[in-house]
Amino acid sequence: MKKKNPLKQQVHEAILACQDKKAEQVTVLELEKDTGAFTDYFVMCSGTNPRQIQAIADAVDERLETLGLRPTHTEGYNQAEWVLLDYVDFVVHVFSEKARAYYDLERLWKSAKKLEPSELTAPARRRVTMPGARPARRKKHAS
Numbered sequence: 001m002k003k004k005n006p007l008k009q010q011v012h013e014a015i016l017a018c019q020d021k022k023a024e025q026v027t028v029l030e031l032e033k034d035t036g037a038f039t040d041y042f043v044m045c046s047g048t049n050p051r052q053i054q055a056i057a058d059a060v061d062e063r064l065e066t067l068g069l070r071p072t073h074t075e076g077y078n079q080a081e082w083v084l085l086d087y088v089d090f091v092v093h094v095f096s097e098k099a100r101a102y103y104d105l106e107r108l109w110k111s112a113k114k115l116e117p118s119e120l121t122a123p124a125r126r127r128v129t130m131p132g133a134r135p136a137r138r139k140k141h142a143s
Contacts, residue, residue, distance in 0.1 A: 010067060011041050011090050012120040017063040018045045019117070021056040023094070028120065029105070029112035041090035042109065046100050050080035056094045057083040 011028065018026050023045035031037035047053035057077060064070075064087065073086040082099045085092040093105065106114070 007040065007089050008120050010064065010069060010087070011043060012117075013063050013067060014043050014060050014087075014090070014092050015117045015120065017059040018043065018056055018092075018094070020063075021047075021052065021059045023047060023052075023056050024097075025100070026117050027106065028115040028117060029109055030115055031109060031112045037109075037112075039086075039089060039091050042093060042105065042112070043090060044093045044095065044100070044105060046095050046097050047080075048097070050096070053080040053083055053094050053096060057085060057092075060085055060092050060094075 015026055015028065024047070026043070026045045029042040029044070031040060031042065045056065047056050054077060057074075061071065069087055071085040072088055073084070075084040076082045081096045082103065083094040085094075095103070
């Protein structure tokens with residue numbers, strides 16, 4: 001039986017929060033452990049204006065707080081050009097279009113594996129039966 005990965009679920013929740021606020025170009029980078037990376041994942045997205053960028057950051061913060069997660073560090077919220085929310089095992093970057101093009105983290109971390117947000121969704125649960133268990137019998141109804 002495959003164990004749930006809470007980290008992937010947390011990253012997925014961050015992605016959903018970004019998408020709820022209509023973030024553009026949502027991208028996930030899975031960073032390789034042997035590259036000196038300080039985290040496992042980057043979640044990156046863009047907003048079209050400072051208010052949307054702050055709204056996306058607020059949505060991520062609020063959604064992850066319901067899971068008991070708080071960022072250990074936040075940067076750039078007031079300027080709203082590049083908001084960084086550091087959750088240790090993953091970092092959420094919310095960029096303006098201009099800042100995203102300028103810093104180009106996808107190029108800077110080109111050795112990272114680019115994932116589609118859908119790759120972090122939890123697979124559908126399958127019914128598991130214990131070895132030797134008998135299937136449940138249906139009751140016959142009198143006609």
